[in-house]
Each structure stands twice: as structure tokens, then as C-alpha cells.
Amino acid sequence: MSEAQRRQEPKFAVIGAGMSGILAAIKLKEAGYAFQVFEKADEVGGTWRENTYPGIACDVPSHLYSYSFALNPDWSHFSSPGGEIQTYFEDITKRYEVGASIRFGDPVVRCEWLDGRWEVETSAGYRDVFDWVIAATGILHHPSYPDIGGQASFEGALFHSARWDHTVPLDGQRVGVIGTGSTGVQITGALAHRASHYSLFQRTAQWVLPIEQKAYTQDEREAFRTDADLLRKIHDELSIAFNDGFATSVLDGDSEMIQNIETQCRENLETQLPDPELRERLRPNYRAACKRLVISHNFYAGIQHPNAELVTTDIERIEARGVRTTDGRLHELDVLVLATGFHADQFMRPMTIKGRDGRLLDDVWEKRPSAYMSVAVPGFPNFFMMNGPNSPVGNFSLIQTAEMQFAYVMKLVESVRRGDLDVAIPEPEAARRFEEERVEAAKKTVWATGCRSWYLDDRGIPFAWPFPFSRFRAEMAEPKLEDYERAS
Numbered sequence: 001m002s003e004a005q006r007r008q009e010p011k012f013a014v015i016g017a018g019m020s021g022i023l024a025a026i027k028l029k030e031a032g033y034a035f036q037v038f039e040k041a042d043e044v045g046g047t048w049r050e051n052t053y054p055g056i057a058c059d060v061p062s063h064l065y066s067y068s069f070a071l072n073p074d075w076s077h078f079s080s081p082g083g084e085i086q087t088y089f090e091d092i093t094k095r096y097e098v099g100a101s102i103r104f105g106d107p108v109v110r111c112e113w114l115d116g117r118w119e120v121e122t123s124a125g126y127r128d129v130f131d132w133v134i135a136a137t138g139i140l141h142h143p144s145y146p147d148i149g150g151q152a153s154f155e156g157a158l159f160h161s162a163r164w165d166h167t168v169p170l171d172g173q174r175v176g177v178i179g180t181g182s183t184g185v186q187i188t189g190a191l192a193h194r195a196s197h198y199s200l201f202q203r204t205a206q207w208v209l210p211i212e213q214k215a216y217t218q219d220e221r222e223a224f225r226t227d228a229d230l231l232r233k234i235h236d237e238l239s240i241a242f243n244d245g246f247a248t249s250v251l252d253g254d255s256e257m258i259q260n261i262e263t264q265c266r267e268n269l270e271t272q273l274p275d276p277e278l279r280e281r282l283r284p285n286y287r288a289a290c291k292r293l294v295i296s297h298n299f300y301a302g303i304q305h306p307n308a309e310l311v312t313t314d315i316e317r318i319e320a321r322g323v324r325t326t327d328g329r330l331h332e333l334d335v336l337v338l339a340t341g342f343h344a345d346q347f348m349r350p351m352t353i354k355g356r357d358g359r360l361l362d363d364v365w366e367k368r369p370s371a372y373m374s375v376a377v378p379g380f381p382n383f384f385m386m387n388g389p390n391s392p393v394g395n396f397s398l399i400q401t402a403e404m405q406f407a408y409v410m411k412l413v414e415s416v417r418r419g420d421l422d423v424a425i426p427e428p429e430a431a432r433r434f435e436e437e438r439v440e441a442a443k444k445t446v447w448a449t450g451c452r453s454w455y456l457d458d459r460g461i462p463f464a465w466p467f468p469f470s471r472f473r474a475e476m477a478e479p480k481l482e483d484y485e486r487a488s
């Protein structure tokens with residue numbers, strides 16, 4: 001094929017078959033492009049395939065956490081369980097017939113820009129060349145194991161929350177969980193009453209926003225099934241409420257809505273925890289929504305179960321029989337779960353990504369990952385990320401974000417096809433300007449008001465998109481071609 005023909009009929013590699021990768025596959029298929037999806041695991045689903053811990057759910061309302069083109073009338077709850085979300089992605093993959101384009105069980109190990117195209121290689125040695133690469137590898141997929149000694153000496157079952165061992169019995173067992181992020185909180189609500197003794201090891205208390213876990217009735221689901229306008233209306237209303245509400249409020253640490261959220265969290269704490277001693281140990285000493293806000297209908301009930309214990313003394317080490325805290329006490333356990341989060345700065349890595357002039361992404365990101373407009377990196381032509389660095393991970397619905405980012409990439413594909421650009425590659429100066437502006441805005445967000453969280457980079461600056469939803473939508477709707485290298 002000649003270069004001119006290739007420009008008109010480009011071929012795409014999509015890395016990852018989670019929420020963003022499935023979306024890319026569906027849209028590329030609809031547009032009639034040739035593409036190949038690479039998936040390291042044996043199933044689609046990404047985070048929903050990997051996280052199967054008891055109590056897993058998505059606290060983003062289900063009718064918003066759905067593709068805009070495939071709304072689902074059958075969600076069981078306002079915030080539906082993880083298994084149901086996984087089934088949704090599996091069903092969509094079948095319904096849109098993109099499964100056959102996914103190469104399963106073979107992770108990509110290298111992407112290299114050679115002679116104006118991307119050579120992609122997998123761990124099994126499969127190689128092919130593509131004109132565009134879309135990295136849809138997700139953000140929270142490298143478990144973070146705590147730096148606590150003695151893990152190998154534990155004689156019970158020990159695993160990370162994202163690597164749940166379902167062969168291990170839980171009922172009537174002595175279960176310990178380290179971590180009180182969204183994961184540890186959901187596990188506590190679901191598991192505390194099942195264990196003979198449940199120990200939750202808390203390093204930092206969390207603000208907990210209460211939510212009513214509404215189950216949709218058969219009648220309501222039937223109404224959603226038969227009335228597409230009603231289903232669209234609930235999606236759109238949630239979208240407006242979320243994007244004009246929470247997503248805007250976090251941009252200013254002193255905003256009225258953040259103060260309202262803090263008031264609701266405080267009332268939740270004061271009214272749901274009658275024991276003053278437990279209440280004080282669960283009271284955070286930082287601003288609500290500084291860390292990723294925990295939303296829960298059952299955490300406080302879980303931690304107040306007669307079998308549950310909140311441990312706030314620091315952990316000294318893990319021993320054969322349990323966890324030893326610095327007060328000398330041994331908390332004896334049969335099962336120990338590390339709900340200790342993820343390395344949020346890895347993205348596609350450890351894959352080798354070599355751009356123009358042999359430039360390695362690892363070198364470019366040596367200090368920290370960064371991306372122009374959250375999607376592209378100077379020096380890496382026709383290489384785009386979905387939910388990559390500087391994406392709105394803490395504020396908007398990730399599905400809406402991915403849909404807008406994908407539409408942005410398609411606009412650039414059109415620019416290359418028209419000949420406005422030789423390849424889509426952001427100018428370093430444009431990326432520098434964007435990053436400078438982004439950092440200044442990030443410092444004003446609630447995430448920067450003084451807490452430890454995975455939203456912060458190595459400098460303590462929030463790495464997420466710090467501008468309003470309206471700006472993200474506008475930027476993604478029309479790429480600024482002046483920020484890209486022009487055709488020669």
C-alpha cells in the first residue's frame with residue numbers, strides 16, 4: 001500500500017480491552033477502520049475483571065457509568081455491583097461484535113515508531129505494524145503492596161484486594177484488611193458481619209459521604225426498557241448534576257459545594273457513630289474530597305458490627321499468626337487483605353514505547369508522567385492515550401471522558417487524512433504551556449488542601465485535569481491544530 005493510501009486507510013492498534021478499549025473497538029468498527037485490540041488477560045473488562053472483592057460496586061451512578069450509545073435499562077441499583085458492570089462490558093463486546101478483533105492473553109511488550117509506522121510486539125513474539133496506537137491500558141492496574149515487613153512469614157492467606165483469592169473461606173474466619181480507601185470501605189461493609197472477627201487497619205481516617213443504595217424495581221426497569229427517552233433523560237440529568245456539581249466544586253477548595261459535602265460527611269459521622277471514642281478515631285483531620293471521596297451506605301454499619309474492630313495503632317510488622325501493631329499487640333488472623341491501592345503513575349508501563357528518533361517514553365516520563373491535553377506526548381506520533389496522565393480521573397465519569405478523548409483522536413485522524421498534518425504529534429512548546437497552566441490550576445483544587453492521596457504526584461501536585469467539564473468538552477470537541485506539528 002502506498003503512503004497516500006495508508007493515510008486514507010489507516011490501521012489502528014488498541015491496547016487494552018477494558019472500558020476504554022472496548023469503546024475504541026466499537027467506534028473504529030463503526031467508522032470502518034482496520035484495527036487490532038491487544039488484551040493481556042483472557043477476558044474483557046479491565047478493572048471490573050480484576051477487582052472482585054466482596055462488596056465491589058461502582059459509586060458513580062450506574063445510569064451515568066454506561067456508554068452514552070448503549071444505555072442499560074437493567075441496572076439493578078443506583079450504584080450497581082461490580083459483577084453486573086463486568087457482565088455489561090462482556091455483553092456490549094458481544095452485541096457490537098468486536099470480540100473477534102481482540103487478541104487475548106498476550107500483553108504488548110513493545111511499541112516502536114519505525115519508518116513512519118508503529119511496530120507492536122507482544123510477549124508471545126507476535127508482531128504487526130499500525131499507523132495509530134491507542135493506549136487504553138487504564139490507570140489503577142498495578143497493585144501497590146505496602147512496605148510492611150514479614151508478609152512472606154504469614155501462615156494464613158494474604159492477598160491484594162485486586163487479586164482476590166476466591167478459594168479462601170471468609171465466613172467465620174478472622175479477617176484483617178489494611179487500608180480504608182474506597183476499596184477497604186466497600187469490603188468492610190460487605191465482610192465485617194461475615195467474619196468471626198474483623199480487623200480494619202486504618203492509617204488515615206476517611207470522610208464518608210452517605211448515599212442511598214436504591215434498588216430499581218421491576219416496574220422501573222420495565223419503564224427504562226420500553227421508554228428510551230426516559231433512560232436518556234436519567235443519564236443526561238445525572239451527567240449535568242455530576243459535571244456541573246461535583247466536578248466543578250473540586251476545582252476550588254473553598255467552593256460552597258465542597259463545604260456542603262463536608263457538612264453532609266460531618267453529619268454522617270456525628271449521627272451514625274454514637275460511640276464517641278470510635279467517632280473520634282474515624283474523624284479525618286483534612287478537608288472532605290481532598291482524598292478521593294469515599295461514598296458508602298454501609299461502612300459505618302460494618303465497622304460497628306460486634307465482630308468488627310477498628311485498629312488505628314500503627315502496624316509494626318506482619319508475623320506468622322497475624323499483624324503486630326506498635327503497641328506490642330498481635331492481631332491474630334486467618335486472612336489478611338491488602339486494600340492498599342495502586343501505582344497510579346505507571347499507565348502503559350512496563351511496556352517499552354519508543355517514539356521518533358528512538359526516544360523512550362520511560363525517559364520522557366522519568367520524573368513523572370504528563371500528557372498534552374491528557375492524550376498525547378511530544379515525540380510520539382499518532383500515539384494517543386485514553387484516561388492517561390492528566391485525565392479527569394477524580395472528577396468526571398471515566399466513560400464520558402473516554403468517549404470525548406476518543407472523538408478527539410478521530411478528529412486528528414481526519415486532519416491527517418485531509419493532509420493538514422503529516423502525523424498527529426503535539427508541539428513540545430504547546431505541551432509545556434498546557435502543563436504550566438494545568439499545574440497552576442491544580443494547586444487551587446480541593447485535592448491540594450493538605451492530605452496524602454494517590455491524586456498527588458511526586459511534588460505533591462494533583463496530576464488530574466483541574467479545569468471545568470465545559471473546558472474538557474470544548475478542548476476534546478475541536479483539537480487545536482496549531483498545537484500540532486504541521487504538514488511539511
Ligand code: NAP
Pocket residue numbers: 057058059060140146147148178179180181182183184186201202203204292315339340341342452453454
Ligand atoms: P487507595 O485509595 O489508594 O487507598 C489505599 C489505602 O491503603 C489507604 O487507606 C492507605 O492509607 C492505605 N495504606 C497504603 N499503604 C499502607 C501502609 N503501608 N500501611 C497502612 N495503610 C496503608 O486505594 P483503593 O481503596 O484501592 O482505591 C483506589 C481508587 O480506586 C479509589 O480512589 C477510586 O478512584 C477507585 N475505586 C473506585 C471505586 C468505586 O466505587 N468507583 C471503588 C473502589 C476503588 P493512607 O490513606 O494513610 O495513605
